[in-house]
Amino acid sequence: MQEVANLDAVFLAMADPTRRAILARLAKGEATVMELAEPFSMTQPAVSQHLKVLEGAGLVMSRVDGARRPRRLAPAGIDVMEQWLSMLRRGMEKSYDRLDAVLASMEVPKRKKGRRS
Amino acid sequence: MSKLTLKTEGDTHVIVTRHFAAPPEAVYRAHLDPKIVQKWLLGPEGWTMPVCDLDARAGGKFRYEWKHETKGQGFHITGEFVELKPHSKIVHIERMFLPQQTPDNHIETRFEPDGSGTLMTMRMTLPDEATRAAMLSTGMEKGMENSYERLEKMIPVGGLRMETGK
Numbered sequence: 001m002q003e004v005a006n007l008d009a010v011f012l013a014m015a016d017p018t019r020r021a022i023l024a025r026l027a028k029g030e031a032t033v034m035e036l037a038e039p040f041s042m043t044q045p046a047v048s049q050h051l052k053v054l055e056g057a058g059l060v061m062s063r064v065d066g067a068r069r070p071r072r073l074a075p076a077g078i079d080v081m082e083q084w085l086s087m088l089r090r091g092m093e094k095s096y097d098r099l100d101a102v103l104a105s106m107e108v109p110k111r112k113k114g115r116r117s
Numbered sequence: 118m119s120k121l122t123l124k125t126e127g128d129t130h131v132i133v134t135r136h137f138a139a140p141p142e143a144v145y146r147a148h149l150d151p152k153i154v155q156k157w158l159l160g161p162e163g164w165t166m167p168v169c170d171l172d173a174r175a176g177g178k179f180r181y182e183w184k185h186e187t188k189g190q191g192f193h194i195t196g197e198f199v200e201l202k203p204h205s206k207i208v209h210i211e212r213m214f215l216p217q218q219t220p221d222n223h224i225e226t227r228f229e230p231d232g233s234g235t236l237m238t239m240r241m242t243l244p245d246e247a248t249r250a251a252m253l254s255t256g257m258e259k260g261m262e263n264s265y266e267r268l269e270k271m272i273p274v275g276g277l278r279m280e281t282g283k
Contacts, residue, residue, distance in 0.1 A: 092123065092160075093121050095159060095160055098156065099157040102153055103138070103147060106147070106153075
């Protein structure tokens with residue numbers, strides 16, 4: 001049930017607006033803690049704390065570049081984004097396929113008495 | 118068979134289009150009659166909507182509650198209608214409770230005649246880029262998709278009978 005635990009970590013990570021904003025920023029490309037702290041007018045330790053949570057959820061990863069440690073979206077982070085889009089699409093496809101059937105049944109009995117007001 | 122398109126636009130929009138083989142009047146009504154909404158707005162297999170309260174007028178509120186046949190936890194959406202232009206446009210605001218409340222999603226849905234049917238264009242506007250990213254990152258859907266795929270194999274499609282009224 002590793003997936004479930006993962007899911008909880010993702011939920012926790014996403015529950016905070018600052019972390020969501022950090023993720024959105026990283027979706028555009030990698031950034032250092034300093035670069036991340038700037039637009040949020042936050043201290044670097046505060047940003048680091050959020051990054052720790054995001055990294056724990058497997059959404060963000062870092063690499064070493066000399067003295068810098070730029071963070072970027074982890075494959076899992078990209079994955080959940082894509083999963084969401086695909087899920088939304090498939091959920092909608094299912095709904096609208098059902099709606100097709102509903103509409104078809106609405107058209108035919110149009111003249112019958114049993115219509116709702 | 119996939120007639121649906123879904124794409125992001127700019128920093129905060131999600132655009133969905135879909136063609137229906139029914140006139141705008143019918144598609145419009147199917148979005149606003151709670152008895153009808155309840156039959157189709159169900160997403161992946163396995164979900165039902167036991168609560169569908171909908172007050173179809175500008176300023177009217179709605180509340181949809183979904184339950185899964187095997188998963189314990191459901192979720193719900195509340196919202197308000199901003200503008201209703203019969204047969205051509207619905208503007209509403211909604212937010213999900215997962216149970217955490219998601220930021221407001223502002224949605225404009227247009228219905229245009231398209232041949233003998235209807236082209237529906239839905240434009241979602243999230244408050245900011247971060248929110249859209251958050252939507253795109255919500256982990257829940259991954260779990261839902263998994264269970265959906267499982268369920269798809271277990272449950273035959275087509276158990277729902279569609280009737281206009283009863």
